[in-house]
Amino acid sequence: MLVELLEVFGTDLTVVNAARVSFGKQSTEMVDRDKKLIKYLATHNHNSPFFHPIARFRMKMPIFVAREWFRHTVGFARNEVSRRYVDDPPECYIPSEDNIRERDSNKKQGSKDDAIKDARLARSLIIEETNKAMYAYKALLDLNVAPEVARIILPQSMYTEFIETASIAAYARLCSLRLDPHAQKEIREYAAGVSKLLEEKFPVSWAALQPHASASESASSA
Numbered sequence: 001m002l003v004e005l006l007e008v009f010g011t012d013l014t015v016v017n018a019a020r021v022s023f024g025k026q027s028t029e030m031v032d033r034d035k036k037l038i039k040y041l042a043t044h045n046h047n048s049p050f051f052h053p054i055a056r057f058r059m060k061m062p063i064f065v066a067r068e069w070f071r072h073t074v075g076f077a078r079n080e081v082s083r084r085y086v087d088d089p090p091e092c093y094i095p096s097e098d099n100i101r102e103r104d105s106n107k108k109q110g111s112k113d114d115a116i117k118d119a120r121l122a123r124s125l126i127i128e129e130t131n132k133a134m135y136a137y138k139a140l141l142d143l144n145v146a147p148e149v150a151r152i153i154l155p156q157s158m159y160t161e162f163i164e165t166a167s168i169a170a171y172a173r174l175c176s177l178r179l180d181p182h183a184q185k186e187i188r189e190y191a192a193g194v195s196k197l198l199e200e201k202f203p204v205s206w207a208a209l210q211p212h213a214s215a216s217e218s219a220s221s222a
Contacts, residue, residue: 002060003193005201006163010053012038012204018049035204042208050169050209051075053202057164057194062093064156065186069178075170080162084148087141092130092157097123099185110182130155168202172209179210 016027016034019041027034041049061069070078083090097119101111116122133155140150166174171194177183178191199206 001189001193002058002161003190003197004058005197006056006058008053008055008201012053012202014053015041015049015202015205018052019046030204038204039208042205042211047169050172050205051167053168053205054165055168055171055198055201057197058161059164059190060159060161061190062157062186063160065184065190066160066162067156068184068187069174069190072170072174072177076164076166078162078164080160083151083154087147087150090134090137090154091159092134092155093159093186094127094130094157095123100126101185110184126157130157168198168205168209171198172206175210 012030013027013034015038016030019037020026040046059069066080098115100115100119100122102114102116104110104112133153136153137150140153141147175191175195175198178187179195180188183191195206195210199210
């Protein structure tokens with residue numbers, strides 16, 4: 001798992017001054033009235049000031065997680081490693097026995113918190129099939145098959161890596177959805193990582209945008 005914050009543009013004051021420009025005003029340091037303003041903006045869905053601070057991440061996650069993450073498109077820019085050009089040995093996610101969770105028959109999607117009874121056997125099957133895919137991929141490359149063709153047999157557990165840029169408003173929406181207990185556990189872990197890093201850089205704004213899910217609570221439940 002990799003969630004690396006590469007750089008940010010702006011601070012909590014960026015939000016404040018984006019809002020205050022309507023009145024031709026500007027703050028040079030964060031004071032109580034500025035904190036109250038940020039909370040007011042978030043509470044009343046005055047979202048445009050939160051689009052000015054920007055964060056850029058490097059992330060590495062399994063394909064099955066990334067394809068859910070990429071469903072969040074508005075306000076995001078992404079560039080991803082391409083297996084058309086890269087033919088390095090892939091890395092794949094192998095869940096621990098604790099994470100081979102039981103299907104929940106009461107939900108249309110999702111799982112129970114508990115591992116299945118035969119988790120060790122299930123994990124061995126996952127490892128076996130993953131190794132087969134890795135062997136076949138290398139064999140295809142050795143036959144001089146183009147990487148863009150050989151990649152078709154790679155599993156959804158393969159890690160992909162990308163750089164992603166978005167406003168804190170966009171990340172707030174993503175995290176509010178992906179930190180929900182009904183979201184898949186694996187994606188909650190990535191959202192918790194993002195939330196923790198943004199909370200450190202934008203403490204006032206992030207607390208206002210994510211009032212019901214602090215990073216520490218989210219990380220412990222993921």
